[in-house]
Amino acid sequence: MTQPHHIIIAGGGTAGWMAANLLAHQLAAHPVRITLLESSDIATVGVGEGSTPTLKQFFRELGITDEQWMPACQATYKVGIEFRGWSPQSGIDSYRHPFISQLDSYSERPFQVNCHTRRLGLDVTTRPDKFLFNSYLGQAGFSPSTPPNFPFRIEYGYHFDAALLGAFLKQHALHQGVEHINCTIEAAQTHPDGSLKTLIDTKGQRHSADMFIDCTGFRGLLLQQTLKVPFEPFAANLFNNKAVVIATAAPARPQVETRSTALSSGWAWQIPLQHRTGNGYVYSDDYLSADAAETELRQHLRVVDGQAEARHLSMKVGQVKQHWFKNCLALGLAQGFIEPLEATALHLVQLSINAFCKHYIKGNFTHQEADAFNQYIRGQFANVRDYIVAHYKLNTRHDSAYWVDNRNNMQLSEPLLQLLDTWYRGKDLAAHLQQRHQHSHFNSTSWHCLLAGYGTFPPLAAQQPGGADMFSEHQLATFFDGCLLNFGPPLTASVG
Ligand SMILES: Cc1cc2nc3c(=O)[nH]c(=O)nc-3n(C[C@H](O)[C@H](O)[C@H](O)COP(=O)(O)OP(=O)(O)OC[C@H]3O[C@@H](n4cnc5c(N)ncnc54)[C@H](O)[C@@H]3O)c2cc1C
Structure with missing residues (x-):
């Protein structure tokens, strides 16, 4: 397949409009026409209101400031997630998985060293909340926007109204020259080689292009229904549906x-x-x-x-076998969904579009390139899935069959089994992740947050020599309290 000159995006949910914006922006120097078809008769999923910091990069890339889009989407800042009640038997009521900021380069190592020390049975501080700056912002309810002269970059994501975000992105895409057609796709025609040729709407209008992006949500109209790409469910280890x-x-x-x-x-x-x-x-x-x-x-x-x-x-939880098949790419719920525990869906959409645009710009449209793309995106989905699965596997609740079954479930991927084995054996988790190329969105510090946050440690040793607590040795509490003096509550007036 050669570099396409007309791309049709089917679907105007968040995935469709994100794709329209990024394609129009990243392919601006190329002679490509972008048309988005959406049906006003078929509602968007209407949920999906939390993001990772990747969304910040999305707006930055499009040249849209927080002040421009946040008020329009009733958005608020997000510095991380607070988990309550997932591991009560470890004596832990709640813990935080904050977004890791540049400032944490100072404390990530002490955190991981302390976790290692605790895995040897010594009683040291291991609560992630104590080591990572965004937890301090979260507890204080302070805005992550950095004050002038503060030398570190603070990572943050957002909460937003999904419908308003869709409307905002639509307007922006239209200004960038994306064509928009309101129609309901009823049928699709294929070329003799099985690739997509034309979409036909309920009024008999025909929409042809040389590349199609399926953003039709859980129904997966083009990739799954028309091109028959199989969907692989994650139900064996993600029970929620x-x-x-x-x-x-x-x-x-x-x-x-x-x-x-x-x-x-x-x-x-x-x-x-x-x-x-x-x-x-x-x-x-x-x-x-x-x-x-x-x-x-x-x-x-x-x-x-x-x-x-x-x-x-x-919810249809799992992923398609091929995210890019022939001249069709699926994005958003049409490509797969890992339940919303870490709010990673839009992150994966963004990752997929960016990877596709790189192929487009290089003119890489061979089967081998599509295979490489699929391997990369499937790996990203699998890494996120394993991180989410670990939340269920490691729970220490006894109040229902649901939690007990999750804990007893041994249907785990090989990489997750190896990762847990590394932790339980007291080996170096960071090195393990690096060797296994598992550096996905969830890096070693995120894994430490989860495992330490759950209190996944052996019993304390009878002998406690003391003096090995890097939290007190580095006076991290004093350091973070000092940093916090630079921040304050969100100025809602400036963002809405
Ligand atoms: C319970 C839940 C919670 C979630 N929470 C989060 C979260 O916190 N963070 C996060 O990032 N994600 C979250 N998600 C995922 C998120 O909602 C989606 O990834 C995101 O909204 C993108 O959806 P979409 O655009 O793929 O599909 P949809 O929003 O379903 O849009 C589908 C589009 O396709 C169009 N369409 C369908 N059929 C046709 C047709 N025949 N002809 C023309 N058009 C058609 C529809 O009109 C619509 O415009 C959550 C999902 C669920 C289910």
């Missing part, structure tokens, strides 16, 4: 973290926006009915029936 969503009022002062609380058969998110709080319960219908899930979420939120509307959703 349903969600129930209820919005509540915005707090007077929104927190700067996503909160993730373990419930009886899954977990609930709490995402603070400027105009409301997004809440949802992600669960498995093998363990809980939709009614029971809604009741439990209402109890958790202290919201009575009738006070706030609940929306029930199904």
